[in-house]
Amino acid sequence: MKQVSRSNTAAAANGPPFSVIEKFVDxxxxxxxxxxxxxxxxxxxxxxxxxxxxxxxxxxxxAAEQKIYATLSDLADQETRTVQSNLNGQFSTLxxxxxxxxSQTNFELSxxxxxxxxxxxxxxxxxxxxxxxxxxxxxxxxxxxxCKNRQYFKEAMLGKRAIERLDASQVKEGHTRFIxxxxxxxxxxxxxxxxxxxxxxxxxxxxxxxxxxxxxxSALVTSDGTIxxxxxxxxLNGFDNLFNVLxxxxxxxxxxTEVMQERLKNGEEFFVxxxxxxxxxxxxxxxxxxxxxxxxxxxxxxAFLNERRADFIGNLLLGSAILxxxxxxxxxxxxxQNKIEKLHKRQVExxxxxGLTGLLNERGFEIWANEILRRSDRPYYxxxxxxxxxxxxxxxxxxxxxxxxxxxxxxxxxxxxxxxxICARLYADExxxxxxxxxxxxxxxxxxxxxxxxxxxxxxxxxxLISYGxxxxxxxxxxxxxxxxxxxxxxxxxxxxxxxxxxxxxxEMKLLKTEERQLIFRMEDALENGExxxxxxxxxxxxxxxVVSCEALVRWRYDGRVITPDKFIGLFEENGFILKxxxxxxxxxxKTLREFIRGGIAPVPVAVNFSQIxxxxxxxxxxxxxxxxxxxIPPSYIEIEFTETAMSSDVALSVQTIQxxxxxxxxxxxxxxxxxxxxxxxxxxxxxxxxxxxxxxxxGNETDERGKCVIRSVIKLSKQLKFETVAEGxxxxxxxxxxxxxxxxxxxxxxxxKPLPEEEFKALLKNKTENKK
Numbered sequence: 001m002k003q004v005s006r007s008n009t010a011a012a013a014n015g016p017p018f019s020v021i022e023k024f025v026d027x028x029x030x031x032x033x034x035x036x037x038x039x040x041x042x043x044x045x046x047x048x049x050x051x052x053x054x055x056x057x058x059x060x061x062x063a064a065e066q067k068i069y070a071t072l073s074d075l076a077d078q079e080t081r082t083v084q085s086n087l088n089g090q091f092s093t094l095x096x097x098x099x100x101x102x103s104q105t106n107f108e109l110s111x112x113x114x115x116x117x118x119x120x121x122x123x124x125x126x127x128x129x130x131x132x133x134x135x136x137x138x139x140x141x142x143x144x145x146x147c148k149n150r151q152y153f154k155e156a157m158l159g160k161r162a163i164e165r166l167d168a169s170q171v172k173e174g175h176t177r178f179i180x181x182x183x184x185x186x187x188x189x190x191x192x193x194x195x196x197x198x199x200x201x202x203x204x205x206x207x208x209x210x211x212x213x214x215x216x217x218s219a220l221v222t223s224d225g226t227i228x229x230x231x232x233x234x235x236l237n238g239f240d241n242l243f244n245v246l247x248x249x250x251x252x253x254x255x256x257t258e259v260m261q262e263r264l265k266n267g268e269e270f271f272v273x274x275x276x277x278x279x280x281x282x283x284x285x286x287x288x289x290x291x292x293x294x295x296x297x298x299x300x301x302x303a304f305l306n307e308r309r310a311d312f313i314g315n316l317l318l319g320s321a322i323l324x325x326x327x328x329x330x331x332x333x334x335x336x337q338n339k340i341e342k343l344h345k346r347q348v349e350x351x352x353x354x355g356l357t358g359l360l361n362e363r364g365f366e367i368w369a370n371e372i373l374r375r376s377d378r379p380y381y382x383x384x385x386x387x388x389x390x391x392x393x394x395x396x397x398x399x400x401x402x403x404x405x406x407x408x409x410x411x412x413x414x415x416x417x418x419x420x421x422i423c424a425r426l427y428a429d430e431x432x433x434x435x436x437x438x439x440x441x442x443x444x445x446x447x448x449x450x451x452x453x454x455x456x457x458x459x460x461x462x463x464x465l466i467s468y469g470x471x472x473x474x475x476x477x478x479x480x481x482x483x484x485x486x487x488x489x490x491x492x493x494x495x496x497x498x499x500x501x502x503x504x505x506x507x508e509m510k511l512l513k514t515e516e517r518q519l520i521f522r523m524e525d526a527l528e529n530g531e532x533x534x535x536x537x538x539x540x541x542x543x544x545x546x547v548v549s550c551e552a553l554v555r556w557r558y559d560g561r562v563i564t565p566d567k568f569i570g571l572f573e574e575n576g577f578i579l580k581x582x583x584x585x586x587x588x589x590x591k592t593l594r595e596f597i598r599g600g601i602a603p604v605p606v607a608v609n610f611s612q613i614x615x616x617x618x619x620x621x622x623x624x625x626x627x628x629x630x631x632x633i634p635p636s637y638i639e640i641e642f643t644e645t646a647m648s649s650d651v652a653l654s655v656q657t658i659q660x661x662x663x664x665x666x667x668x669x670x671x672x673x674x675x676x677x678x679x680x681x682x683x684x685x686x687x688x689x690x691x692x693x694x695x696x697x698x699x700g701n702e703t704d705e706r707g708k709c710v711i712r713s714v715i716k717l718s719k720q721l722k723f724e725t726v727a728e729g730x731x732x733x734x735x736x737x738x739x740x741x742x743x744x745x746x747x748x749x750x751x752x753x754k755p756l757p758e759e760e761f762k763a764l765l766k767n768k769t770e771n772k773k
Contacts, residue, residue: 067340068304069271072284075351076297078363079218080286087180087290091161093123094182094194096521101130101194102186103559109138116140127197130184133157137195147195156181156193163291165228215303221285223265223292242296246283250274267292273301306343354425356403357410365424366480369434372420373476376436380473381443382480383433384487388465388496389613390429405429405464412453416446432484440504443470447502463650467495471505489513495574498645519568522558523577527584531557534588535755536606538764539726539748542740547768549639551607551748552589553755554581569611578611586610586624589638590631592758601762602769607639607669612646615653621660635665639690643671644682651685658687669726674714683721691718695729695749698738712742719743 097119101112116128117140131137135148147153155162162181178198183190219230225242239245242264248257255272263270267287274281280301285294352364360368373380387393387409393402406429413423413431423433437443447468458464469491471483489512490503526532534552541548556563572578586608596603614620628635640661647654647670658668669690670682674697683691697711718725727739730749739747756764 064304068282068299069284072271072282072297072299073269073286074367075216076218076284076286076295078367079297080288080295083220083288083295084290087163090124090180090196091182093119093125094128094180094196097128098182098184098194102184102191113138113140113142124198125196126199129195129197130192131195132192133190137193139197150179152179152181152195153193156183156195157190159183159185159190165222216297216299218295218297220288221264221294221296223267223294225261225264228293245276246272246274250276264294265292267294354410357407357425359410359414359431360422360424362424362426365422365426365432365434365484368422369480369483372422372434373473373480376420378420378436379438380434380436380476381440382471382473382483382487383435383443383447383468384426384471384484384491385431385433385466385468386491387429388467389616393464405458408457409454409466412450412457416450416453426484430488432487440470440472444502451501465496465498465501467491467497468502469493469505470502492516492571492574495570496645498648515567516571519558519563519571520575523568523572526556526558527580532581532584532588533557533758534585534592535757536761537748537755538753538761539607539746540752541746542744547604547764548746549605549607550761551641552585552609554585554609573611573613576613579613579617582608582610582614583623583627587627587631590627590633593633593637594631596762596765599762600769601765603637604765605637605639605667607641609641609671612642615642615646615650615657620657621664621666624661624666625664636667639667639669641669641671641692644673644694647686648682651682655686662687662689672728683717683723689724690726691723692726692728693744698727698729698731698735708738711738715739715742715744 097115100115104111112130116130119125120128120140127139127141129137129139129145129147131147131153135146135153137145137147137153139145150164152162152164160183162179164179166177166179176199179195180198181193181195184192184194217230219242220228221242222228225246227240227242243257243261246257246260251257251260251272251274255274260270260272264285269284269286271282271284274283281298282301283296283298285296287294352360352367354361387405390402390405393405397405406425409429409431410423410425413433417423417433417435421433421435423431425431435443435446437446447470451466451468454466455464469487469489471487471490473483486505486509489509490505492503493509493512494500494503533555535555536550536552538547539549539551540546554565554569556565556568569578572581589606589608593603593606617623624638624640625635628638642654661668667689668687669692670686670688671692672694673682673691674694693711693714697707697714715725724745725743726746726748727735727744728748730736730739730747730751732751735749736747736751
């Protein structure tokens, strides 16, 4: 779309030749009424029409060149944005590492080296170093390099981001390297620098895109024309400098090598065509905005051969039509121009489409969204959505089945969109749409419609949950990528929530997004360092008022503070880390039980919470058995808890998993009963042993007759179905007496005890054991 706009602008600036033809036609029609015979008029008509054709050819050539420029300019812009994004990502990695080093007061050199080595393993860096103010850099291999005289170090010490290319002669290993550096700051003072090293292939993954059936090539060059990196199939292969190609002899006469050198040096854009032994080529240069480097994009003239052939045929038809009827000629020219525009548009479309679904890809979405927002005054929203636990479905249904789900969702999205709306697949199961609506309620109706159509077409998988994030566009100048990130943040806020699956972005989410990134960055190290630990909340028998069991609850000791699970469980379920954390906590509980038994303390059954994702793991029961066998814990001491929502996501699979656990001797509990919409159905279908009433049952209901009636009925029904009942959230004497009066078996809540650290819980059980003696 952007190219079409530019070509139209160029045509308008040059003055379309059609006005000449139209004026002549009008004159010819008038003269028909006054001339009794042909006379010299046919010759005059032919001369004028031929002149018009020549004028059209001239302006047509200029328009064609403008089209080529527009296409190359867009592709160069895209390459520039890609390189900038890549570099910003690498700078951000080093800046995060810099901030981490400054936030720790007791970091030893070995800790710093280990941290850098860990980053190298998961990044594109070949080496990472940390340098002090004296310029001595310690890398992840323990080597020390003096970099105080290097330009990148000097710029970093001035508080700037820096990047530098070192030739093979400047590097000990004898290979070209790219060095990027960021300052280590404490307040406004620069204490040193974090330095990342790339090999000479640093930009290969971003300077490798080709177009025009592989004929288009790109290169990264310095201000003096030195070629830093280029495509493998580039016509620049064998040249170290751009101006070894753009010589005075090779350039067309209207271009000058000196002018091109000056523009490149000043960081200005230029567009030229030149000749080589391979034929005529076009090249456009765009400033990168970093180190005064530029992106050059080149395409051979042969890439536009089809368009040129089409122009030749069009001109031939045009000449014949001029001799017959000037009006027909006008429409033929217009039609031909439309075809060229469509061909050009198709080329850009092919470059910006997702191969699986046929939707736009991320790059295409950004281009078209910018164009739509620039041209339209209508209110727009970014809607980002994905399939909850898609990896699980992909494993269950296989790759083809997972692809079918994605194609169905894409088809529904495409069929539901209106004019001036676009849809795209970003990656994996994540989709995004640019939608227009007069109000947020109108937008919700569109989302409900997509969700309903998907469930109708999901072919037996209508239990699949889709989460949506909405960002209202109030500033159309905001980068589209940033808008999409905001919609993703809103989506995360409702991820896995069956009751509310549409989230709307708010300003408060900015802080949440920052905190989430910190938690994700830290989670693996936290697990390895034992920062996750268990607290135990006792459960009391209704008849004995003594401890009969407990529930293990996870906590995270993070930078001197304790983080509760509501801050990270949802986040870990989204990225899959919950699988590791759940097993870690289960093993921690088994270890604690073994210590109790070894110390002569009579343990009580411990309830351990598990994510719904485990229901989809075929070897889940066997993994638990392996752990309790290793610690010699009888399965009767373990109670496996799944939430009601988890079990309702796939009832048939939940039944199968519960039966396997019970056959191995585990007790299975349904947690948070009453929080979902299908509670009574689940009571009938699921073979659980324990039903834990959601704390919402008791909140405020101890004085409400209707609330009391509900509690009494649920407990009575559970007992008739032979379930043991546990009341959560018992916080007052009135609530306790209510539960006892209605026949509840076990009670848990702050009225009896808060969650206790392991040592306090151990003392509680020890006293109980001694009292029995």
